[in-house]
Amino acid sequence: MNPIQTLQHQLDTLNLWQGSLTLARHEYLHRADSTDTRLYFVVSGSVRVFILDEAEEQTIRFGYPGSFITALDTFITGEPSDFYMQALKKTTLKFIDKPAYMQFIESNAENVRLWYQLMEQLIFQQIERETDLLTSSPVKRYGRVLQRSPQLFQEIPHKYIASYLRMTPETLSRIKKS
Secondary structure, eight states: OHHHHHHHHHHHHTTOOOOOEEEEETOEEEOSSSOOEEEEEEEEEEEEEEETTTTTTEEEEOOOOOOOOEOOOHHOOOOOOOOOEEEESSSEEEEHHHHHHHHTTSSSSSHHHHHHHHHHHHHHHHHHHEEEEEEEHHHHHHHHHHHHTTHHHSSSSSHHHHHHHHHHHHHHHHHHHO
């Protein structure tokens, strides 16, 4: 099992989820300038994390079935976030608050190792993404995302994938056809 599956299995087995919620299409889970220290698990549907840059939305991350999602800045610091989190379609999530989550993580050395594995995985993904955005052509960015996360193209509307890849929807369409 990978670290995400392991964490989800343990939270399920120990019945640590504190609740669940269902969002309608385009409903916000979190808005900028607010705090939210919950960790969410996407049961169904999809969520995007984005920021506003001079009134333009820049997609940062996605959550889809089987993935964890949070506004990481506020989760870590407890301070208001710069991020928005929005359901892209009807979405069901389970959640656990940070204090309960951290109590679980700190309860034994194996859980601490799992937390480190998850953080290492997240950091590595961010480094790959930053490198792609700074050095790769649109075609290479598309190819790398397709290789890393093929399910993204099944779950997420293409206009949001284009934003994530920092290209127009038309460019993405041309690349997919070629």
